Amino acid sequence: xxxxxxxxxxxxxxxxxGFFVMNIKKLSRNIxxxxxxxxxxxxxxxxxxxxxxxxxQSKMVKRPFSGFLHIIVYVGxxxxxxxxxxxxxxxxxxxxxxxxxVLGDAFYGFLIGTFEILAALVFVAVVxxxxxxxxxxxxxxxxxxxxxxxxNDGNYILYFEMVLMxxxxxxxxxxxxxxxxxxxxPISQFITPLFDGFSADTIxxxxxxxxxxxxxxxxxxxNYLYYSKHLHILLAFPNTYFANLNPKGQFNNxxxxxxxxxxxxxxxxxxxxxPEEGAEETVPEKFGASDVTDLNWVQLLNAYTCxxxxxxxxxxxxxxxxxxxxxxxxxxDTRDRLEEVGRNIDTNNGVFVDDNKQLLNDYISPEExxxxxxxxxCVEECPVNIDPLSIIMDMRRYLVMExxxxxxxxxxMMTNVENNGAPWQYNQQDRLNWANEE
Amino acid sequence: MNVPTMADMxxxxxxxxxxxxxxxxxxxxxxxxxxxxxxxxxxxxANVDFAVLGTEETSTGDAAKRAGNEFLFxxxxxxxxxxxxxxxxxxxxxxxxxxxxxxxxxxxxxxGKYEVxxxxxxxxxxxxxxxxxxxxxxxxxxxxxFHDPCYLGRANEVYESPRDLxxxxxxxxxxxxxHKETALCCGAGGAQMFKDAxxxxxxxxxxxxxxxxxxxxxxxxxxxxYCNTMMTDGIxxxxxxxxxxxKDIAELIxxxxxx
Ligand code: SF4
Ligand code: SF4
Numbered sequence: 016x017x018x019x020x021x022x023x024x025x026x027x028x029x030x031x032x033g034f035f036v037m038n039i040k041k042l043s044r045n046i047x048x049x050x051x052x053x054x055x056x057x058x059x060x061x062x063x064x065x066x067x068x069x070x071x072q073s074k075m076v077k078r079p080f081s082g083f084l085h086i087i088v089y090v091g092x093x094x095x096x097x098x099x100x101x102x103x104x105x106x107x108x109x110x111x112x113x114x115x116x117v118l119g120d121a122f123y124g125f126l127i128g129t130f131e132i133l134a135a136l137v138f139v140a141v142v143x144x145x146x147x148x149x150x151x152x153x154x155x156x157x158x159x160x161x162x163x164x165x166x167n168d169g170n171y172i173l174y175f176e177m178v179l180m181x182x183x184x185x186x187x188x189x190x191x192x193x194x195x196x197x198x199x200x201p202i203s204q205f206i207t208p209l210f211d212g213f214s215a216d217t218i219x220x221x222x223x224x225x226x227x228x229x230x231x232x233x234x235x236x237x238n239y240l241y242y243s244k245h246l247h248i249l250l251a252f253p254n255t256y257f258a259n260l261n262p263k264g265q266f267n268n269x270x271x272x273x274x275x276x277x278x279x280x281x282x283x284x285x286x287x288x289x290p291e292e293g294a295e296e297t298v299p300e301k302f303g304a305s306d307v308t309d310l311n312w313v314q315l316l317n318a319y320t321c322x323x324x325x326x327x328x329x330x331x332x333x334x335x336x337x338x339x340x341x342x343x344x345x346x347x348d349t350r351d352r353l354e355e356v357g358r359n360i361d362t363n364n365g366v367f368v369d370d371n372k373q374l375l376n377d378y379i380s381p382e383e384x385x386x387x388x389x390x391x392x393c394v395e396e397c398p399v400n401i402d403p404l405s406i407i408m409d410m411r412r413y414l415v416m417e418x419x420x421x422x423x424x425x426x427x428m429m430t431n432v433e434n435n436g437a438p439w440q441y442n443q444q445d446r447l448n449w450a451n452e453e
Numbered sequence: 454m455n456v457p458t459m460a461d462m463x464x465x466x467x468x469x470x471x472x473x474x475x476x477x478x479x480x481x482x483x484x485x486x487x488x489x490x491x492x493x494x495x496x497x498x499a500n501v502d503f504a505v506l507g508t509e510e511t512s513t514g515d516a517a518k519r520a521g522n523e524f525l526f527x528x529x530x531x532x533x534x535x536x537x538x539x540x541x542x543x544x545x546x547x548x549x550x551x552x553x554x555x556x557x558x559x560x561x562x563x564x565g566k567y568e569v570x571x572x573x574x575x576x577x578x579x580x581x582x583x584x585x586x587x588x589x590x591x592x593x594x595x596x597x598x599f600h601d602p603c604y605l606g607r608a609n610e611v612y613e614s615p616r617d618l619x620x621x622x623x624x625x626x627x628x629x630x631x632h633k634e635t636a637l638c639c640g641a642g643g644a645q646m647f648k649d650a651x652x653x654x655x656x657x658x659x660x661x662x663x664x665x666x667x668x669x670x671x672x673x674x675x676x677x678x679y680c681n682t683m684m685t686d687g688i689x690x691x692x693x694x695x696x697x698x699x700k701d702i703a704e705l706i707x708x709x710x711x712x
Contacts, residue, residue: 261558262554262557262558262608262609262610263607263608263609264558264603264604264607264608264609265554265558265559265608266518266519266559268523268527268559268562268563269523269527272523272524272527273527273563275524276524276527276528276531277531279528280528280531280532302523303521303523330635330637332637332638332640332657332660332661333651333653333657335637335657335660336650336653336654336655336656336657336659336660337652337653337654337655338650338651338652338653339651339652340651382651382652385648385651386651386653387643388603388638388640388641388642388643388645388657389519389603389642389643389644390603390607390637390638390643391603391607391608392603392607392635392637392638394607395607395634395635396635408519408521411520411521412521412522412523413521414521415520415521415522416521416522416523416524421520421521421522422648422649424647424648424649425520425644425647425648427647428516428517428520428644428647429517429520429522429525432512432516432517432525432529433525436477436510436511436512437477437480437481437511437512438477438512438516438646438647439477439481439482441480441481443508443511444508445481446475446480446481446507446508446510447456447458447480447505447507447508448480449475449479449480449481449486449489449490450454450489450490450493450505451454452486452490453454453490
């Protein structure tokens with residue numbers, strides 16, 4: 016009988032972790048649907064970014080209030096999880112507070128005491144976060160794209176954290192020997208009196224229940240990540256590591272275009288030349304992006320990493336002036352479409368079957384894409400170094416180069432550049448007139 | 454005014470110290486032409502041996518690239534690179550952050566490798582080399598706010614050069630709430646300059662002008678011909694032309710030095 020709980024624990028643990036690993040595999044397969052881009056250079060700079068931005072939260076604190084609260088939750092959550100190690104060992108071997116004997120009263124008390132204080136702080140911070148999302152009028156939490164699932168997702172995460180923190184404290188409060196020892200209970204000692212008058216058996220049952228729900232809750236939460244914006248707690252690390260290191264104004268030069276332009280400009284090239292042997296089969300490369308598989312894997316990793324915080328959108332000049340464009344929505348759409356493509360592959364035994372849908376039009380409209388001023392405010396703001404602008408640009412490229420679907424005024428501008436070497440209709444021969452006017 | 458071209462230089466067998474890339478706005482736009490002339494006056498005062506491409510200059514292709522037309526951009530770039538490399542150009546200065554950005558960052562992988570300066574950086578160097586002085590009395594006491602151009606600021610992290618120059622004018626530099634990394638775009642970038650805005654409830658340049666007006670400026674300083682147009686239009690929209698002027702930093706320096 017006694018072993019039954021241990022066995023049940025082990026099964027739950029394996030199932031929880033197994034399911035998580037399965038989801039991570041799916042995640043990585045989906046990200047690899049993206050085109051290749053080399054981000055393996057400048058390793059030390061990348062490592063530094065990851066340490067500063069993901070671990071050190073250096074961009075979070077640019078907005079001090081929410082940044083500070085976020086650090087509490089982040090640090091608290093990570094440190095408290097050390098306690099999970101003890102829970103796992105206890106669960107497998109049927110021990111109770113195994114670390115107490117190993118670490119000794121003083122150190123164990125210090126650790127658990129710290130966890131308790133952190134748990135209380137996390138609880139308070141999470142409540143403030145909840146109020147910010149649901150009660151106060153913060154514009155970036157009220158946008159169109161935050162209706163439905165994204166809004167609920169944000170709240171579910173907060174509820175999860177509130178419940179987990181509470182369970183941790185209750186578990187300590189209902190452990191009489193732990194309370195009697197009087198070590199490491201700076202918060203839970205104030206909860207213990209709530210259970211005065213309960214029988215020893217009831218208190219023990221409450222303690223066991225809290226213990227079990229706590230660990231099962233953690234396993235459920237771990238698996239919830241894949242479906243949630245909370246994935247950022249893991250992906251912020253690779254995402255900041257692989258982020259673009261070039262100046263933000265530098266857009267990539269499409270190599271496929273370079274080859275064609277060189278050919279066009281080469282006076283010796285023979286336009287009627289037969290394609291080389293074996294070259295007939297190659298499908299001409301698509302210029303720009305109309306679907307997620309045209310994007311590169313870093314852009315897809317970006318989409319999964321997005322925390323939907325909306326800092327990008329709240330600094331976007333187009334969005335601030337009432338245009339449809341929202342860089343956060345660009346990222347959310349990319350993730351939603353990628354998930355759809357992934358599910359399509361899963362249900363069709365590993366191959367994608369055309370579903371007559373794509374990222375362009377079905378998710379992101381040209382109107383949104385054309386409203387972008389390429390100002391890089393979104394890129395600068397993002398606390399985890401996501402680059403919504405690169406996706407916007409790749410999709411514009413598709414619109415222009417594959418569909419000739421630029422707004423009329425831009426077509427005129429481009430015709431002028433082509434014919435007069437300037438975006439306006441001036442004569443090239445008048446280019447130096449400015450020097451002699453006044 | 455005396456603006457030598459590379460073709461003239463070549464004919465005389467000379468190589469100038471720097472090429473002044475004028476850009477389409479600086480060549481054709483009436484407002485921006487004044488900025489080009491102001492900058493040339495500064496170059497003359499500092500005895501800089503410079504030249505322009507003149508009629509051999511053509512669009513960098515930047516606007517086409519931001520609009521999504523990579524073909525047109527690369528065609529323009531390769532044409533320009535052929536000319537620039539033909540003249541063995543090493544150093545370029547420009548008053549247009551868009552040209553600055555593309556020449557500096559996007560031309561190298563297409564074969565055009567140059568040392569590229571924004572005019573505020575270039576002037577700053579002239580001062581530190583002792584070749585130019587700025588008079589700090591004639592504009593003294595004026596309230597000046599600086600609008601960061603996206604392609605100079607966030608895109609290339611040049612925040613200090615323009616501010617350093619403004620401070621040297623002896624004026625009162627006041628910052629808008631959104632400045633440097635958090636500066637708001639004027640609305641012209643990404644080829645928006647050449648089209649109407651999408652439906653919304655306000656124009657971006659009006660929002661940015663409101664940011665600037667909150668600092669009660671006498672002068673809104675810019676370092677980009679497109680920002681200049683946008684902010685000037687914003688001031689007109691707000692009917693503040695009588696109180697506030699929009700000036701490029703080169704114009705302010707030329708004015709201070711009585712050029
Ligand atoms: S780059 Fe485009 S999407 Fe990003 S903030 Fe600027 S206008 Fe908005
Ligand atoms: S892209 Fe970055 S700034 Fe924008 S919502 Fe996602 S995480 Fe936040």
